Amino acid sequence: MRLAEALLHALKERGAGAVFGIPGDFALPFFKVMEETRILPLHTLSHEPAVGFAADGAARIGSTLGVAAVTYGAGALNMVNPIAAAFVEKSPVVVVSGAPGRHEGASGLMIHHQGKTLDSQFRIYQEITCAQARLDDPATAPAEIARVLGACKAWSQPVYLELPRDMVSAEVSAVGADPVLAVDDAAVAAAAEEVLARLKAAKAPVLMVCAEVRRHGLESKVAELAQRLGVPVVTTFMGRGLLSAAPTPPLGTYLGVAGDPEITRLVEESDGLFMLGAILCDTNFSISKEKIDMRRSIHAADRRVTLGYHSYADIPLDRLVDALLARLPVSTRTGTNRGQEAPTGLNPDDGPIHPMDIARAVNDLARMSGPMPIASDIGDCLFTAMDMLDDGLMAPGVYAGMGFGVPAGMGAQAVTGRRMLIVVGDGAFQMTGWELGNCRKLGLDPIVVVFNNTSWEMLRTFQPESGFNDLDDWRFAEMAAAMGGDGVRVTTRGALRDALAKAHATRGRFQLIEAMIPRGVLSDTLARFVAGTKRTHTPQPG
Numbered sequence: 001m002r003l004a005e006a007l008l009h010a011l012k013e014r015g016a017g018a019v020f021g022i023p024g025d026f027a028l029p030f031f032k033v034m035e036e037t038r039i040l041p042l043h044t045l046s047h048e049p050a051v052g053f054a055a056d057g058a059a060r061i062g063s064t065l066g067v068a069a070v071t072y073g074a075g076a077l078n079m080v081n082p083i084a085a086a087f088v089e090k091s092p093v094v095v096v097s098g099a100p101g102r103h104e105g106a107s108g109l110m111i112h113h114q115g116k117t118l119d120s121q122f123r124i125y126q127e128i129t130c131a132q133a134r135l136d137d138p139a140t141a142p143a144e145i146a147r148v149l150g151a152c153k154a155w156s157q158p159v160y161l162e163l164p165r166d167m168v169s170a171e172v173s174a175v176g177a178d179p180v181l182a183v184d185d186a187a188v189a190a191a192a193e194e195v196l197a198r199l200k201a202a203k204a205p206v207l208m209v210c211a212e213v214r215r216h217g218l219e220s221k222v223a224e225l226a227q228r229l230g231v232p233v234v235t236t237f238m239g240r241g242l243l244s245a246a247p248t249p250p251l252g253t254y255l256g257v258a259g260d261p262e263i264t265r266l267v268e269e270s271d272g273l274f275m276l277g278a279i280l281c282d283t284n285f286s287i288s289k290e291k292i293d294m295r296r297s298i299h300a301a302d303r304r305v306t307l308g309y310h311s312y313a314d315i316p317l318d319r320l321v322d323a324l325l326a327r328l329p330v331s332t333r334t335g336t337n338r339g340q341e342a343p344t345g346l347n348p349d350d351g352p353i354h355p356m357d358i359a360r361a362v363n364d365l366a367r368m369s370g371p372m373p374i375a376s377d378i379g380d381c382l383f384t385a386m387d388m389l390d391d392g393l394m395a396p397g398v399y400a401g402m403g404f405g406v407p408a409g410m411g412a413q414a415v416t417g418r419r420m421l422i423v424v425g426d427g428a429f430q431m432t433g434w435e436l437g438n439c440r441k442l443g444l445d446p447i448v449v450v451f452n453n454t455s456w457e458m459l460r461t462f463q464p465e466s467g468f469n470d471l472d473d474w475r476f477a478e479m480a481a482a483m484g485g486d487g488v489r490v491t492t493r494g495a496l497r498d499a500l501a502k503a504h505a506t507r508g509r510f511q512l513i514e515a516m517i518p519r520g521v522l523s524d525t526l527a528r529f530v531a532g533t534k535r536t537h538t539p540q541p542g
């Protein structure tokens, strides 16, 4: 079969639900095969950052492969930012970039779209993917595809495939199974036994769950593990929402100085913190006044288990969880989510809108109609989303790049059909919000709440004296109809409630609610985060 078809079948067999992309002359042959064969649905968008975010959203919502297809240079290099975010946030996105034909460089002339050299792009993507291949040999291409897609699944990180345009129709054999990555059963057993011994010896063990539990589809097994371990459970910022329906649900989300002081004390004073699937970074661990004592902690992520000063390599998270379960008796233990009750009971008066009013409005609707899956951008919308009831929250909480929310929410609905609630600030909406114009073509109808404070408010909280944080009022709601959706601008709590109810009742067109928020008004969590950051990063008097 043709190389392009072999690749598309391999992607579909490994769980990909669609390809998101923008073509160019180096990618036209591949896009032609996609359109003609329909092996996977092809969804084109308007700007490559959104292609990357949409593929990431598709990967996260289904814990499966997301696929982004772009042209060489101008397209692929436009997508570096979202793929870097997917890399650090463990999202399995497959980048397929068109490229000049195998012999086009022989002319000695520069090729349009190229960077420093024809290899520059490959090297750039080596920095933000876990495996790469240039598919320039029909004899090796199927095995290379299996190797790279296997790595994408095993590491739950993006990978890069470069497809020269003269190779698209090359005759190849079908792509076989992913190569099996060797795992030493004895090492898995030793790691599991040492983890259990450490937890048993600890006076105050805590289980902390994070992103990799979701990415590797381990949530139900980890819920069972939490029940059998019988220790307090918390999530990280990136793990929020995990185990919420478990028999022993998390007590809450660890947000350092920005979070519930009880949860912070539990984590930071633990002498046996077991971080399962945790991404160790400042935003995910928030701004902690006390450093978490890694000497007394256990960290299982990135196919490695680290206990104090020593590590077990090549220990996949699923194998570790299975080994732990095999060594623990079944339990009927149950627990309650002591975490703060989600704020509800919006007062539908003529008062101005506070971010927490948006959380209350969303939660009131969730109490009536069930929670929606949420895609959040960076900004106070994400801190507010910490207080929203959701059926899965996706957000760039580690990389913290803007522009994720709208395209990721569109990508998620495109591959699951689940209607998304998208929360986004006005600054981030200015970046990728216009992708909503593709909803009509793609048959998507997300509900989008724009937190419009006409400001880069998160930056203003750290540098209030800078006027460049002021944004103009773009009146986004007025543009919705021209783009195929419905838009409404609301300035009071009552209007917000009514707009959300109407949006929820309207299907088939995207619904844009532009919630006007006074500048300087922050969500409770962002206010704590800012105060905590200032306390932690500025020398205390005395």
Ligand SMILES: Cc1ncc(Cc2csc(CCOP(=O)(O)OP(=O)(O)O)c2C)c(N)n1
Pocket (backbone or CB within 6 Å): 378, 379, 380, 381, 400, 401, 402, 403, 424, 425, 426, 427, 428, 429, 451, 453, 455, 456, 457, 458, 459
């Ligand atoms: C791609 C990118 N470029 C710049 C920045 C830096 C930044 C972090 S937060 C922020 C302001 C966000 O404004 P928005 O109106 O969306 O939300 P809010 O603060 O609630 O008002 C900026 C510019 C990041 N993170 N990503």
Ligand SMILES: [Mg+2]
Pocket (backbone or CB within 6 Å): 379, 425, 426, 427, 451, 452, 453, 454, 455, 456, 457
């Ligand atoms: Mg703003």
